[in-house]
Amino acid sequence: MHMFACQEERGLSVVTMKKIAEICGVSRGTVDRVLNNRGRVSDETAKHIRRIARQLGYERNPAGRALAARKNHPVVGVILSSEGNPFWDDVIQGIEGSASNYDIYGSRLKLCTMKGYNVEEQLHLLRDLRSEVQALIINPIDDPAIAAELNGCMKDGILVITLNNDICGCGAHTYVGSDYTNGGATACALIAAFLGKTAEIGVVMGSWHILGHRQRLEGFKKRMEKEAGFHIAEVIVNEDDEITSYARTRDMLQKHPEINAVFLVAAGVYGACRAVMELPEEKRPLVLAFDSVPSTVAMMKNGVIRAILYQHPYHQGKRAADLAFEFVVHGKKPGKEQYILSNEIRILENLRGREEGIDT
Amino acid sequence: MHMFACQEERGLSVVTMKKIAEICGVSRGTVDRVLNNRGRVSDETAKHIRRIARQLGYERNPAGRALAARKNHPVVGVILSSEGNPFWDDVIQGIEGSASNYDIYGSRLKLCTMKGYNVEEQLHLLRDLRSEVQALIINPIDDPAIAAELNGCMKDGILVITLNNDICGCGAHTYVGSDYTNGGATACALIAAFLGKTAEIGVVMGSWHILGHRQRLEGFKKRMEKEAGFHIAEVIVNEDDEITSYARTRDMLQKHPEINAVFLVAAGVYGACRAVMELPEEKRPLVLAFDSVPSTVAMMKNGVIRAILYQHPYHQGKRAADLAFEFVVHGKKPGKEQYILSNEIRILENLRGREEGIDT
DNA sequence: TTGTACGCGTTATCAA
């Protein structure tokens, strides 16, 4: 005995504008005007056509559209504070991978990278791009001026997608990235799983000015409420700088020899690990960090870092760019306000090459 | 200061067959015959056209192709032993998600599901499909007769993709799925991270007849060599049956009260967990399992299972189907022999809804 | 307000 589940034989007779025109007894041009809201059609025929189209489940054929609209050269603009931060390498690969899937439609990608978080600089790039793009992907600085500019872009009909971190004070846009709060909670749960009921934790914070960092710490603290034996010995801030990270972590470990777990909220991983390595092996705390950049992977391989949380950088870029291109090429708006990628736990055994997405 | 990286202005003047025809002073038909190896062209003109095409970097336009090839109805066949096993729900969603991206090309999906692992039945489905598909995705039974049939399919020019588990004795085909050995190794490392230096482990094996299960156990044992204090108390087999799983796990736990970790290699998770739950809470071992099917998720939520390994079922299906459709629609062969998806570690905190891929 | 006709790039068919 065997079941035989065969897909609906859809696709054998697809609904086209031509067919709708025939059925409604009008010309194809009229159908086009109705279905694309171009006006210049009587209300009566318009209603009829719409009804039939809905009944038959009309969907326009992207291939036909691509062919006909080849003279359009829609542009997706990207602004990333990515220079000097290897985390973004994978993200950019994802963006470019997506772009290459769409360049048969005559679309283009304009990628602008910057270093650091200077508001004026990002604003400048934003104003440059605003006039020439139909969609914008940005890793925004959380600043009112940026938010205002983005709101302006959206009024112009530009699709705005925030990538990897979000911004306050900006209207209905789409966010692609991880759930920072959940990342913090997962980190705490992982320490509990590794260490048992009690832990004395040293937190190495990135920056209070970065929303995602604050959210991670919040998520961590909230999850800590379930662990009666957990205690934060100290929270230091490294401003994502390796040297500061090293120095302050070293001081913290000296001041609190009872620390048996270090939670690295953001960058400065290498510096903090160097400080940990100055302790004798048997005295070293459990170290948890985010993202598998090369220096972090090296610290996993030599056993200093026990686990990392991985936020699918490649797919962040891919997803954001796919949404942007679907919009500029096919006019499809994102279906959701947020596309949240999962926080994966990676230990030495299930680490993957950094340029490989979820598969080889 | 800011960097300004702008993508090459490619795509502004695309090379088409028409252009090549004009340049070569022949008709588009001739160019088509050359570039698609249809024959019936003189060697001389063929060479010339090929040279020019290469010089200009011709790439055929999928949109045009999609439109023109709409009368072809290439079929991708799928055979899965999926009935009654919720693991496959996500895989099938991935396959159907991929299929819907390609049905503008007039392609179709023929999905055949079966229950259990009867060789004759799978063979029967295989012979049925062989005559009507251009690509085949199969979750094969590891049997010589199946391997022979698949080899026959490949001789017919059918692209064969094995999904989730592989088969011996079958020639050059493509595998999409997880790395079972690595899954076992990761499981062992995870037990080490959770329990520390010593562990007394009860292994609940699926079936010795299934390659993937054997590989997981091998991977586990090999990784165990690094853990001097680890010991396997007993290995029981449940043949993926819940009742058997319950009974034998219960017996094992009674016989070996020293067991403090249970490694569930395959299915029968719920049954084994029920046996574990008969122990008082403080005596319960650490339980590790694979895949986030609903009953397993329930067992995580009530604390019986501490962690699972997740093998991206949605993306397994999506990837396999994408490869198949790229072949039947665009003639692109898979670039690799294996597409391996990572083994993710999921605890309660970073579990995601089962129907959601890596993102919401 | 409606219809017609052409072109996008490719493939398939028929005639030469």
Added chain:
DNA sequence: TTGATAACGCGTACAA
């Protein structure tokens, strides 16, 4: 061995 021609579904400029 070639070339001409008609689709495929859609967008658009232009004519009625």
